[in-house]
Amino acid sequence: MKKLLSFALALVLCLGLTIPASADNQPGDTTIKDAKGNTYTLSKPILYTISKEQIAGLSFAEDYVYYTFTGEELQDPKESLIHQATAVYAVPEGTVIKVPDDVVETTQSGSTKTSTTTTIRLEPNIVGLNKSGNGYVVVEEYFTYFEGVDDGYYQLSTQDAGYENTFYVMSCLESSSSTSEDINTGSGAEGGSIPDTIDTIAFFVPTATDLQSTFPGGSSTSKPATPATPKPPVTPTAPTTGKPAFTDVADSAYYAEPVKWAVEKNITGGTTATTFSPNQTCSTAQILTFLWRSKGSPEPTSKTNPYTDVKESAYYYKAALWAKENEVLPRPFKPELKGDAPCTRGMAMLYIWKAAGSYAAEKKGSFADVPSKSIYAPSVDWAVETGITGGTTATTFSPDATCTRAQIVTFLYRAFK
Structure with missing residues (x-):
């Protein structure tokens, strides 16, 4: 589990749901429900909610997002995934999200038993929020690929995301597979379907002191949290010589x-x-x-x-x-x-x-x-x-x-x- 959470550190900052931020999910809550009522459990309470009006009021850098990394094809800031989120929640660094377990419905007709398994999965994108003068500006958006995520646990980390003050915008997808089995013989067939998007929600992980209890354009909706210590960008350390003895590099690792x-x-x-x-x-x-x-x-x-x-x-x-x-x-x-x-x-x-x-x-x-x-x-x-x-x-x-x-x-x- 520790290894799983470590790999998942960057993935959980994003989630796809539909309940408006002003509805049931409030500061201090540790659970969130999507449009279909699936419950997502947070390891740390919500700090505060962020309205769509506050998101719309953010400044966007001219080339905040691009289709190619050369910056030659720019995307309209109005098309940012942030604007697709129906709810945005600020949560502490290191918050772990537990996705609902599979939902299984079984029906029996004559000698045939049919089981339908519905699986919830998350697909995240990351958006960075940088300090610019007296305000904040959205500087870049890009798709993030995560490996090693399993068992429905995701942990939010600005360090793994590569940004401080990070939005994790996540689509919540639902896919189903059906299995029909003859009760007498045990034989059966399986089927499946293309995942549908339930909704899109964003989690915001602030590291700046002034973003711990409020967001630009809004007022504090919860007690101020203990300010997180901003993490400086990681730079290559001075090269060393000799055989490395790193505790996080197993001899059997591919790298x-x-x-x-x-x-x-x-x-x-x-x-x-x-x-x-x-x-x-x-x-x-x-x-x-x-x-x-x-x-x-x-x-x-x-x-x-x-x-x-x-x-x-x-x-x-x-x-x-x-x-x-x-x-x-x-x-x-x-x-x-x-x-x-x-x-x-x-x-x-x-x-x-x-x-x-x-x-x-x-x-x-x-x-x-x-x-x-x-x-x-x-x-x-x-x-x-x-x-x-x-x-x-x-x-x-x-x-x-x-x-x-x-x-x-x-x-x-x-x-x-």
Whole structure:
């Protein structure tokens, strides 16, 4: 269970339900019901509710959301998933949500028994809320892929989400399967259906002190909570040498050898002296830094900083300049690098492919979610052909799924070892 909750840390911040925030679910409650009456149990009480009017009053960055990670195709802020939520609840960091158990209805007719199992599952998206002047602005939205979630437990964590002050917007899906069985023979047949969306709800996990008991445009609806200590962004630690002895990297883990290789090659170190944090989301700045180090940390030729959001004191400053000079980053180059944005599978393959020489694959891929004209299609084909990674299913690659530190060092290990 501990392992399950750890993997699920990022998933639970989002949930899909339909009860309005002003209805039955109030501050202090530890249960929430969806439109069909399914009950979701929270490990910590709701801090306060957020109205649709408050959501509508938020400022949105011009490129807060995009279809491609290059920022070339922008989406209208009015189409943000936040606006689709019928209820938004602020909950403390680390809140665990328990999804209802399967609902089974059995009917018996003559010699046939029919069982229908209804399964509830959640599909989350993440939206970040950043401080901007005296207010807050929605800066980015992206689909998040979660692994290792089981038994209906999900834990909300801004750290795993890659943002402080995070909305987890979640669709609540319902799917059913039927089994008909002959009582006398025990033989039967099974059937199924495509999941339906019950509703969409959002959980907000605040880390800023001024968001612990109220939301912009509203008033406090509960007693002020103990302010959470904001978590600073995780940056690659100074590389170390020798065999890593990380307590969270089992010898049997698929990434054990890649982690050892990455440390020995000075590509990255642990997040502490004894931990590597393999399941922590890897940012754009981190993968560019890892790539730069895998190439020997070459000095950039140009000393001109092309990025408005990258300071010379940033740990990834030289890596960013190197990436631009060597066209590791796709054109056209934007004035912002957005180094703290989570790195996706599509981004990772594109960056690694370009750093490796942009070789063409002999065979074109056929993933349903990787259009042949997409910017990362050639890199995905190359990565699959060379064994760097495969699809998440037989027909999908999940290019928008975010990558963990373990996944990134594994990709680099397979590409450059």
